[in-house]
Amino acid sequence: MSRLTDAGRRLLALGPRLLVAVAPAAAAARKALSPVARLVRRSPRLVAFGAFLFGWSSRAGAVLFAVAGAGMAIRSSHWLWLPAGLVLHVLAAFLATAAARRRRGAPLPVPERNAVLYLALFVPVVGPSFAWSLPRKEERTDVQNAHEVMLQYEEHVKPKVPEYERSLFTGDFERDLARKLDTESYREVLRHGDTDQKRSALFRLAELGEPHHLALIRGCLEDEDQEVRLYAYGELDRLVRGYEDAIGAARHRVKEDENDFEAHLALAEAHFGLAVSGVLDSVTGKFHLRGAIRSGTRAKELSTDPTRPALLLARAHARLSEVEEAGAVLDALSEAQREDPEVCLTRAEVAFLARDFHRAREEAGRLILLGAEMPGWLMALCVADDTAPPEEDEAAPAEADADAEGTAAASEEEAPDADADAAPPERETDLSATAATAADEPDGGRA
Amino acid sequence: MTPDVCLLLEGTYPFVKGGVSSWVHQIISQLPELTFTILHVSPKRGYYPHGPLYQMPKNVVGLSECHLHEYTMTENKGQGDPREKVRRFRALVDDMCEGRMGSFESFIRALDEDGGEGMNSWDLLQTPESWKVLVDTYREEAVEESFLNFFWTWRYSNMPLFNVLAAQAPEAGLYHTISTGYAGVLAAACKVRRDRPMLLTEHGIYTKERRIEINRAEWIEDWESGELTAERRAPYFKRFWVRQFQMMARVCYALSDEIFTLYEGNREFQTKDGADSRKIKVVPNGIDLRRFGEAAAVYDSRPENDRYTVAFVGRVCPIKDVKTLIYASRLVAEQVPDVRVRVMGPMDEDPDYAEECEELIRLLDLEENVVLEGPVNVLEEVPKVDIVVLTSISEAQPLVILEAGAIGLPIVATDVGSCSELLFGRLQEDRLLGAGGKITPIANPGATAEALLEYFHDPETRKRHGKNLRERVNRFYDQQDMIRAYRDIYQRNLGRVAAGRR
Numbered sequence: 001m002s003r004l005t006d007a008g009r010r011l012l013a014l015g016p017r018l019l020v021a022v023a024p025a026a027a028a029a030r031k032a033l034s035p036v037a038r039l040v041r042r043s044p045r046l047v048a049f050g051a052f053l054f055g056w057s058s059r060a061g062a063v064l065f066a067v068a069g070a071g072m073a074i075r076s077s078h079w080l081w082l083p084a085g086l087v088l089h090v091l092a093a094f095l096a097t098a099a100a101r102r103r104r105g106a107p108l109p110v111p112e113r114n115a116v117l118y119l120a121l122f123v124p125v126v127g128p129s130f131a132w133s134l135p136r137k138e139e140r141t142d143v144q145n146a147h148e149v150m151l152q153y154e155e156h157v158k159p160k161v162p163e164y165e166r167s168l169f170t171g172d173f174e175r176d177l178a179r180k181l182d183t184e185s186y187r188e189v190l191r192h193g194d195t196d197q198k199r200s201a202l203f204r205l206a207e208l209g210e211p212h213h214l215a216l217i218r219g220c221l222e223d224e225d226q227e228v229r230l231y232a233y234g235e236l237d238r239l240v241r242g243y244e245d246a247i248g249a250a251r252h253r254v255k256e257d258e259n260d261f262e263a264h265l266a267l268a269e270a271h272f273g274l275a276v277s278g279v280l281d282s283v284t285g286k287f288h289l290r291g292a293i294r295s296g297t298r299a300k301e302l303s304t305d306p307t308r309p310a311l312l313l314a315r316a317h318a319r320l321s322e323v324e325e326a327g328a329v330l331d332a333l334s335e336a337q338r339e340d341p342e343v344c345l346t347r348a349e350v351a352f353l354a355r356d357f358h359r360a361r362e363e364a365g366r367l368i369l370l371g372a373e374m375p376g377w378l379m380a381l382c383v384a385d386d387t388a389p390p391e392e393d394e395a396a397p398a399e400a401d402a403d404a405e406g407t408a409a410a411s412e413e414e415a416p417d418a419d420a421d422a423a424p425p426e427r428e429t430d431l432s433a434t435a436a437t438a439a440d441e442p443d444g445g446r447a
Numbered sequence: 448m449t450p451d452v453c454l455l456l457e458g459t460y461p462f463v464k465g466g467v468s469s470w471v472h473q474i475i476s477q478l479p480e481l482t483f484t485i486l487h488v489s490p491k492r493g494y495y496p497h498g499p500l501y502q503m504p505k506n507v508v509g510l511s512e513c514h515l516h517e518y519t520m521t522e523n524k525g526q527g528d529p530r531e532k533v534r535r536f537r538a539l540v541d542d543m544c545e546g547r548m549g550s551f552e553s554f555i556r557a558l559d560e561d562g563g564e565g566m567n568s569w570d571l572l573q574t575p576e577s578w579k580v581l582v583d584t585y586r587e588e589a590v591e592e593s594f595l596n597f598f599w600t601w602r603y604s605n606m607p608l609f610n611v612l613a614a615q616a617p618e619a620g621l622y623h624t625i626s627t628g629y630a631g632v633l634a635a636a637c638k639v640r641r642d643r644p645m646l647l648t649e650h651g652i653y654t655k656e657r658r659i660e661i662n663r664a665e666w667i668e669d670w671e672s673g674e675l676t677a678e679r680r681a682p683y684f685k686r687f688w689v690r691q692f693q694m695m696a697r698v699c700y701a702l703s704d705e706i707f708t709l710y711e712g713n714r715e716f717q718t719k720d721g722a723d724s725r726k727i728k729v730v731p732n733g734i735d736l737r738r739f740g741e742a743a744a745v746y747d748s749r750p751e752n753d754r755y756t757v758a759f760v761g762r763v764c765p766i767k768d769v770k771t772l773i774y775a776s777r778l779v780a781e782q783v784p785d786v787r788v789r790v791m792g793p794m795d796e797d798p799d800y801a802e803e804c805e806e807l808i809r810l811l812d813l814e815e816n817v818v819l820e821g822p823v824n825v826l827e828e829v830p831k832v833d834i835v836v837l838t839s840i841s842e843a844q845p846l847v848i849l850e851a852g853a854i855g856l857p858i859v860a861t862d863v864g865s866c867s868e869l870l871f872g873r874l875q876e877d878r879l880l881g882a883g884g885k886i887t888p889i890a891n892p893g894a895t896a897e898a899l900l901e902y903f904h905d906p907e908t909r910k911r912h913g914k915n916l917r918e919r920v921n922r923f924y925d926q927q928d929m930i931r932a933y934r935d936i937y938q939r940n941l942g943r944v945a946a947g948r949r
Contacts (some may be wrong), residue, residue, distance in 0.1 A: 076762060221888055221890050222888045226863065228842075229889055230659050234659075251806070262840055282893075283778060283892055287774065287810070
């Protein structure tokens with residue numbers, strides 16, 4: 001402190017008082033300039049042009065123009081604006097000086113007058129044009145956001161399909177359509193391809209892994225080519241092993257603690273998952289549904305909140321065509337639990353599998369009121385035409401009953417009609433249509 | 448003394464038990480007038496630590512091994528252009544892939560030259576020239592693939608092939624290989640070196656089995672996943688391996704003097720893989736009818752079972768698909784609650800699978816119905832059952848069908864291998880005997896259960912089918928016929944050798 005001069009000490013003492021004094025003025029200036037700042041932000045080019053015109057005849061304009069240039073540089077954060085602003089400031093200053101000299105009353109010498117004239121003609125054009133031509137950061141950002149621009153364009157030009165407006169539905173229609181197309185192509189390969197093509201198709205279908213894809217693989221278990229049969233078996237076996245490992249792990253947990261609710265539920269879910277995966281034929285799937293019911297019942301006994309096991313039990317019973325049992329499980333839930341979207345969806349599923357479409361639609365309505373997402377199969381049911389000719393409904397059970405297994409031939413032949421009409425799966429004592437029409441079944445959409 | 452027959456075997460007798468091993472043992476035992484030496488192709492030394500599992504007959508005068516993955520890296524002091532040697536080997540492989548055999552003979556002879564153009568594994572793996580050829584090949588064929596994968600694939604495909612080509616086999620009157628593959632190429636090399644006849648007998652089709660294994664293998668990297676297309680071509684490395692085995696099969700087929708197989712269905716596969724159909728003859732398996740005739744008498748004279756009894760005879764392993772049988776048993780038990788299913792066969796091949804089967808039995812509440820008994824004396828136990836069932840996903844000519852058929856039992860079998868031929872007949876007169884059982888699709892417990900229930904509800908048909916099958920086995924699958932056929936084959940070819948010497 002002793003090294004400071006007297007002036008320094010006085011300045012230091014004045015510092016806080018200066019700040020206090022300047023702060024309101026700075027705030028006022030900022031407030032006064034904020035419309036200008038907004039104008040500069042919105043249309044910096046217009047401001048530059050106007051300022052330049054003004055600067056042509058006024059010294060104040062030169063200052064304004066320099067401010068605008070600086071403002072634009074700061075706004076766009078592009079370094080080119082600063083020298084641009086500087087150049088235009090210099091030009092504006094030159095013109096202001098020239099104008100000032102004229103006002104003094106002394107006529108300008110001819111060369112100087114000509115220079116002012118030329119500048120007066122070109123600078124208002126050159127300056128703003130130069131400023132205009134400099135790239136703006138916003139333009140570069142627009143190019144990078146081309147994808148967003150494309151989406152906006154798409155939204156603008158593509159026609160809206162009222163039944164599938166996004167406000168109500170989640171757009172599974174496109175997915176269903178793509179699924180039908182890709183399944184059809186694989187079906188053709190499996191019908192007419194050579195061994196290598198079939199092998200490749202089986203591999204791809206296993207990768208896709210939807211139940212209706214796996215139904216096509218099951219169909220190849222009876223291919224005339226032994227090699228193809230082995231490939232089909234291999235793909236299915238690989239998928240089954242994954243589920244069996246999960247079942248094994250769950251059983252191990254149950255063995256460790258018989259009273260572990262989560263372990264029993266996990267075992268029930270593993271059995272159920274395998275049953276509805278489409279990997280198994282209808283016969284063996286039934287056994288795993290029974291396993292799911294056994295474990296799910298035990299889980300329900302052990303749990304304090306039986307909702308999860310109840311839903312699984314209802315779905316398992318429904319798939320075994322045990323509609324009353326499924327209904328009883330759901331009815332046992334409390335009123336509050338029944339308002340759960342998952343419970344509504346399960347009710348819809350049980351009704352759907354029992355061919356009670358009216359009830360299923362009621363549950364769909366409830367789901368909409370709850371603001372919950374609806375799977376594709378339920379959406380398709382909601383928009384399906386109820387006035388389908390009666391012979392279609394009468395023929396469908398007969399077709400399904402004709403082949404109790406229904407995995408090989410029926411899965412190939414029935415699936416197109418089932419998919420095309422979004423018709424519900426047949427209610428059967430076995431699960432012959434389950435794998436084939438899983439695209440339209442609750443689990444096909446639920447995943 | 449030079450043995451009469453050198454049997455070239457790969458992964459089978461005398462180190463592995465199974466159908467092929469049993470067949471080889473039968474052949475050797477039933478031809479005591481001939482001497483045999485065995486050359487076994489093993490992966491590496493000590494791969495079978497337990498040693499031979501069969502009491503080899505006295506007419507086996509030698510047992511040696513060729514190890515695929517043992518390389519002696521001794522620098523080759525011989526002359527000759529190292530790069531040219533490697534190129535010649537690659538050209539040989541390419542020729543064999545295309546079915547051209549011209550360079551095979553000259554290559555084998557070149558291998559045996561001392562000094563000069565002789566070639567060893569050092570030339571193939573350790574020289575700058577071999578590296579250059581490897582890189583050139585990579586650039587020509589597989590530049591889009593991982594070089595690291597290509598390097599190891601190159602090494603592990605060419606070295607075993609080179610080892611069998613360079614192996615010195617014992618001298619013998621003729622060379623008889625029981626598969627294509629490495630043993631088949633070794634047999635072909637022996638034929639060229641020793642100028643002796645070469646015979647091939649195929650049970651399963653080696654190339655087809657390898658192709659299926661390779662196409663299903665997950666350890667061979669597949670970069671094409673994610674593309675939703677049905678390609679005709681498998682990924683590069685899978686194609687590479689399949690081509691390798693196809694090449695070995697072509698060599699074996701081309702150089703075999705005679706080719707034999709167990710059933711007609713195999714003939715088509717062999718022809719597709721390049722065999723000359725004029726060389727192929729069907730010599731089916733056979734069983735000792737005398738021994739099984741005694742068992743048949745026991746079966747005929749025993750009283751009806753109080754419980755409907757079904758038997759499965761075979762190893763408890765995935766290829767036998769015992770789980771399908773267990774699911775089928777559950778379905779049968781719903782209509783026939785006291786049905787008994789006896790699973791007779793060793794369970795030590797795949798203990799995890801056996802455990803899964805046990806779990807499945809518990810899951811399906813079949814503890815009172817299905818029992819995994821382990822190995823049994825087939826002659827004693829099989830006559831006690833009503834039906835034999837087979838749910839395998841792959842077979843050649845299952846001996847269990849012949850054995851059960853000889854006793855007089857009908858069979859429910861999956862449509863694999865020669866099962867259909869065995870149950871319904873091969874030749875015209877064979878087919879006239881009528882059905883000996885029922886055929887079901889693979890992995891279809893419903894169909895298997897349906898067939899078992901049909902036999903339960905219709906004992907007359909069951910007995911009739913059993914009789915038909917017994918008649919068929921007695922007429923066409925007598926072990927003596929098979930032995931007689933091979934005696935003739937060996938003597939014919941050995942006679943040619945003797946005549947050639949004179």
